[in-house]
Amino acid sequence: MLEIKNLHATVDGKEILRGIDLVIKPGEVHAVMGPNGSGKSTLSYVLTGRDGYEVTEGDILFNGRSILELEPEERAREGIFLAFQYPVEIPGVANATFLRSAVNAVRKHKGLPDMDAMTFLKTAKAKMKQLQMDEKFLQRAVNMGFSGGEKKRNEVFQMAMLEPSLMILDETDSGLDIDALRIVAEGVNALRSPERAALVITHYQRLLDYIVPDVVHVLAKGRIVKTGGKELALELEAKGYADIVADAA
Amino acid sequence: MSAAPFVDTIAEAYRAAAPALPGAEQRAVAARRQAAMEAFRRHGLPNHKLESWKFTSLSGLEKQAWSLPANEGGIDAARIEAAALVSADSYRLVFINGRLNAAASRLNGLPDGATLLPLAQAGDALADVLAGEGDDKAAILAELNAALASDGLVLRLQDGVVLDKPVEILAFGAPALVNLRHLVLLGRGAQATIVEGYRDSGIAAPGWTNIFCRIGLGEEARLTHVRVQAENPAAYHAALGKVSIGAGARYAHVSLQAGGNVARHELHAEFAGSGAEADLQGLVLARGTAHLDHTLYLHHAKPDCRSNQLFKHVVDDRGHAVFQGGIRVAPHAQKTDAQQLSRTLLLADRAQIDTKPELEILADDVKCSHGASIGDLDPQQVFYMKARGIGDDDARRLLLSGFAYEVIAAVPEGNLRDKVEALVEDWLKAGAA
Numbered sequence: 001m002l003e004i005k006n007l008h009a010t011v012d013g014k015e016i017l018r019g020i021d022l023v024i025k026p027g028e029v030h031a032v033m034g035p036n037g038s039g040k041s042t043l044s045y046v047l048t049g050r051d052g053y054e055v056t057e058g059d060i061l062f063n064g065r066s067i068l069e070l071e072p073e074e075r076a077r078e079g080i081f082l083a084f085q086y087p088v089e090i091p092g093v094a095n096a097t098f099l100r101s102a103v104n105a106v107r108k109h110k111g112l113p114d115m116d117a118m119t120f121l122k123t124a125k126a127k128m129k130q131l132q133m134d135e136k137f138l139q140r141a142v143n144m145g146f147s148g149g150e151k152k153r154n155e156v157f158q159m160a161m162l163e164p165s166l167m168i169l170d171e172t173d174s175g176l177d178i179d180a181l182r183i184v185a186e187g188v189n190a191l192r193s194p195e196r197a198a199l200v201i202t203h204y205q206r207l208l209d210y211i212v213p214d215v216v217h218v219l220a221k222g223r224i225v226k227t228g229g230k231e232l233a234l235e236l237e238a239k240g241y242a243d244i245v246a247d248a249a
Numbered sequence: 250m251s252a253a254p255f256v257d258t259i260a261e262a263y264r265a266a267a268p269a270l271p272g273a274e275q276r277a278v279a280a281r282r283q284a285a286m287e288a289f290r291r292h293g294l295p296n297h298k299l300e301s302w303k304f305t306s307l308s309g310l311e312k313q314a315w316s317l318p319a320n321e322g323g324i325d326a327a328r329i330e331a332a333a334l335v336s337a338d339s340y341r342l343v344f345i346n347g348r349l350n351a352a353a354s355r356l357n358g359l360p361d362g363a364t365l366l367p368l369a370q371a372g373d374a375l376a377d378v379l380a381g382e383g384d385d386k387a388a389i390l391a392e393l394n395a396a397l398a399s400d401g402l403v404l405r406l407q408d409g410v411v412l413d414k415p416v417e418i419l420a421f422g423a424p425a426l427v428n429l430r431h432l433v434l435l436g437r438g439a440q441a442t443i444v445e446g447y448r449d450s451g452i453a454a455p456g457w458t459n460i461f462c463r464i465g466l467g468e469e470a471r472l473t474h475v476r477v478q479a480e481n482p483a484a485y486h487a488a489l490g491k492v493s494i495g496a497g498a499r500y501a502h503v504s505l506q507a508g509g510n511v512a513r514h515e516l517h518a519e520f521a522g523s524g525a526e527a528d529l530q531g532l533v534l535a536r537g538t539a540h541l542d543h544t545l546y547l548h549h550a551k552p553d554c555r556s557n558q559l560f561k562h563v564v565d566d567r568g569h570a571v572f573q574g575g576i577r578v579a580p581h582a583q584k585t586d587a588q589q590l591s592r593t594l595l596l597a598d599r600a601q602i603d604t605k606p607e608l609e610i611l612a613d614d615v616k617c618s619h620g621a622s623i624g625d626l627d628p629q630q631v632f633y634m635k636a637r638g639i640g641d642d643d644a645r646r647l648l649l650s651g652f653a654y655e656v657i658a659a660v661p662e663g664n665l666r667d668k669v670e671a672l673v674e675d676w677l678k679a680g681a682a
């Protein structure tokens with residue numbers, strides 16, 4: 001599904017990703033762990049095509065096709081979803097309006113008719129219930145005045161509505177207490193399927209107790225320095241990043 | 250173009266129109282109009298030499314000869330309905346070519362203690378309604394208006410009268426000089442909502458609409474005053490409003506300017522008693538070469554009053570917005586709370602805003618603040634939307650309507666707010682096309 005080949009990327013002329021290779025097959029969940037500043041968020045932005053993140057070498061194939069030339073919205077419509085580490089606040093735009101525009105943009109791309117307001121509302125309410133979100137969040141402006149945890153839940157809610165084929169979660173666990181973490185993880189797990197893959201970026205092992213990965217990668221200084229099974233996450237938790245990063249160097 | 254100086258051509262237009270203006274048969278009215286015309290003739294148009302007219306020029310008006318509309322004119326009923334901002338459940342005065350169109354208007358069913366008339370029927374009260382604002386060049390358009398006013402709204406509510414439905418003034422621009430003059434007087438504890446809509450008649454020739462509006466609020470009165478200027482892109486529009494706010498009264502004003510070539514809405518509000526409140530909010534949508542101006546002057550003449558000004562501007566192409574926000578706090582006006590904020594999105598390299606806060610604070614125990622921000626859309630917000638599959642145009646449009654929403658939300662909920670919101674959405678969509 002996703003094939004990252006020797007990916008080098010710069011931000012403001014500074015090389016942040018320095019040769020990443022990663023293959024994710026349908027149905028798989030890959031975790032990317034690493035110390036702060038190792039380039040995890042940068043990887044998520046490069047995958048989603050954010051302005052200012054320039055690929056200088058290598059390629060990203062999604063379903064066999066290079067996406068480097070695609071705009072962020074085109075990548076999203078193709079099925080790539082990023083749950084932001086820092087969800088953005090948008091004053092004056094109701095969550096429902098925003099999300100319905102997104103849902104219909106994706107549907108249009110798939111050749112489906114617009115989802116009417118009634119169906120949208122019904123679907124949204126059902127998904128919110130699963131995530132134990134109050135329905136009033138639909139009418140509130142996007143992320144405005146949401147607590148850290150509410151923002152993260154809102155990200156997963158959007159993901160549930162858009163049903164992407166590749167879910168990228170950037171530190172979705174940060175800012176969540178243990179109950180919220182469980183609910184959010186259940187929300188993500190509910191979306192797991194043989195056709196859908198996930199790239200779970202996290203700093204801590206904690207989230208991976210709930211969203212159990214097939215593969216764990218350790219990212220340090222813009223490179224994957226170690227890859228293993230889910231037990232690698234436990235090892236990281238026990239030993240800390242310093243040793244593993246040093247071993248790999 | 251004639252060789253005669255501009256003011257003489259206007260004086261000539263006045264002479265031609267005077268016999269048919271309301272109150273022509275009353276000597277006091279005729280004398281007042283004559284004196285007002287003389288004052289305009291002396292001063293001419295306000296210009297950039299005046300501090301308050303530094304950023305906005307009406308000199309384009311001098312390039313053509315003006316006359317008053319020859320007749321009442323007519324507009325398609327469907328066009329009137331489409332332009333109306335309030336549903337059928339309203340009082341309504343429709344002005345076409347500066348005259349009341351009785352067929353499209355609704356003045357019946359007023360509660361006791363309420364008077365609602367077109368100015369042309371004000372009779373003996375006319376001389377009062379035309380009373381002057383002083384011999385001041387900066388406000389000389391009010392004198393021109395007094396000389397030429399062909400109609401307008403007169404609303405009077407006696408003490409305690411709560412008007413059951415909003416009053417809508419719906420005026421269509423004409424390819425001529427149109428002067429409407431409004432008077433709104435609310436007695437103690439009276440309440441009303443008035444909506445002024447200046448709309449495009451569909452005739453693309455340049456017109457000049459000159460409005461004067463006087464509002465007096467008695468103690469504890471409440472007035473919600475929504476104003477929409479959406480004339481055609483060739484139009485000149487100048488309006489001056491004078492508002493006096495009594496003790497404990499509340500004045501809530503929302504102004505949308507989304508049309509016209511050169512348009513200015515100038516509002517002077519004064520607290521005439523303590524414990525009063527004024528909320529002034531505005532939205533400017535300028536594209537093409539539109540030049541749209543809000544000039545406010547808020548006088549905290551009494552203690553314990555609260556005011557808030559929030560003005561937002563979306564400027565595209567070579568549009569030009571002007572925001573002048575004057576606040577004066579008199580020496581004895583302690584415990585004044587006066588806030589002002591101007592926010593602007595410039596969407597093109599040649600889009601412009603002139604924003605000038607002017608605070609004169611002569612009392613020491615006050616809470617006053619002002620701020621101004623100018624920028625483009627936030628790239629983080631744009632990316633967040635695109636990362637959800639929303640295309641660039643839609644993302645920008647959503648963000649702009651989000652920006653505008655804070656002002657739209659100040660319009661009373663229901664049919665009126667929906668209409669204002671639709672007008673804003675249409676403007677935003679027209680830009681994407």
Ligand SMILES: Nc1ncnc2c1ncn2[C@@H]1O[C@H](COP(=O)(O)OP(=O)(O)O)[C@@H](O)[C@H]1O
Nearest residue numbers: 011012016034035036037038039040041042043
């Ligand atoms: N906009 C930016 N401009 C310059 N440097 C940046 C920018 N964003 C991130 N970086 C740098 O890139 C590196 C990786 O950051 P990031 O991808 O956010 O790391 P992580 O998510 O793993 O904590 C850091 O050194 C950070 O300072």
Ligand SMILES: [Mg+2]
Nearest residue numbers: 040041085171
């Ligand atoms: Mg990060």
